[in-house]
Amino acid sequence: MQNQLTLFNTLSRTKEKFEPVNPGLVGLYVCGPTVYSDVHLGNCRTFISFDLIYRYLLHLGFKVRYVRNITDAGHLEGDRDEGDDKFAKKAKLEQLEPMEIVQKYTLGFHDVMQAFNTLPPSIEPTATGHICEQIEMIKEIISKGYAYEINGTVYFDVEKYNKEFPYGQLTNRKLEDLLEGTRELSGQDEKRGRLDFALWIGAKPETLMRWPSPWGWGFPGWHIECSAMSSKYLGNTFDIHGGGMDLQATHHTNEIAQSQACNHKSPVKYWMHTNMLTVNGVRMSKTAGNGFLPGELFTGNHPLLEKGYSPMGVRFFMMQSHYRSTLDFSNEALQASEKGYARLMTAIKTLEKIKPSSNSGIFLNERIKACYDAMNDDFNSPVLIAELFEITREINSANDGKISFSESDIKGLKKLMHNFVFDVLGLKSESSNTSKDKALQGVMEIILEIRKEIKTKKDFASSDKLRDDLKKINITIKDTKDGATWSIEE
């Protein structure tokens, strides 16, 4: 199965067969969040998409080292390479130490990732924890002749680099075109080329976060951290590097340049980019102010939201579109997903109680193959989900006695559903298992027993009232042939 996987490589702009640098092992690096404010949902989509990718690689039996960094220093506000970094700016605003900001939002980020049931990465390195590595890399780039220092700031020489390597390869752009889109150097600029970017930035007197370096006190440029940390933990050439599409043109382009300049090797075999989340057709972004925070989404506490949506419902919603497509957020779409998700989860429970028959009424192997085919085709989760709904219909039909499952059908279906719904898609049943829940379970069993007695006496007015009253507190009773069932609505 491992050798069937294909994925879309941004470098070649085609789907390629996935062949890891070292057989059986996968190095995966994803650009993580800059922790100077709450993560918003757009960020989450990227991390949830890569969680799917990570999970599927694991499911296929690869040994994966998944590295996702935390950017906690050096990420400048503008393109002018001057002024404070984001943390210091926010710190002044909130009258906190920069590392307090980092801590606060790192914890918040982890909470949200956990709510979405994403697996933690193998390594989550921070930029501030790798200042030495970044300095070493910058020294190497200078010694190879691709960077220069001016007044304590080190710049990468893009035009020089471009003479030997294709700088714009990741976005298929020529240097001349890139130059056209850039503003003229102003008198204040000290860098030589318009496209040059900072590797190290000299500290100003007011700069809070600063480290000593061969070029004086300062802090690292944004792009260098990923290059330094990915090569440290995954080697100079590793398998998959991912991130949002918005990082492609600048951040990832510069990452390639830095690593190539340093090692004269392409750092990454497969570049993968996830698409943007939109709201009413416009990209959700921090600056556009049209994003909501995960917390607001869960509670429904936002003007754009009609109600709260559960983390798993949202995750399912995201899984119903392909990671390279834009996904538009709307209440209508979210509610449709929520219902579909509930139907899928119900089918998994239904499967538990289906009695085996002596003959088989399904083509299990074809179903299994279809699921793998979907995921092997560039992690096509929407097609996988479509297949899971076909299976859902079969499960319901079997439950209605319209088709039959053999014992091995049931066993196989359970395994299939478990593998793909829980392990690969990363969904989970949202019911918890606290003592209160167990008590409620017991209470409901008693109530249903009483109601059964009432119904035996044909006192439908009373049994209906009981059902209606429970409905008011979001407990739904369903009468089936095999007795009544209950569930809590979201």
Place this chain on the structure above:
RNA sequence: GGUCCUGUGGCCGAGUGGCUAGGCUCAGCUCUGCAAAAGCUGCUACAGCGGUUCGAAUCCGCUCGGGACCUCCA
């Protein structure tokens, strides 16, 4: 302006040159004391105009619309 992506039925969202994903919604039916659930049936779409082809939503061209990146953002 440059580099690209995209336009699918009421909504969301896959997709292959020919065999009309899937979810939600809506209507009808079956089941049911009723309701719900479930099942079945129906709603057969690919922005517009040309072209290539025996055949295109799928390839090419043009037009119109939407969006991204080129400046911080996943």
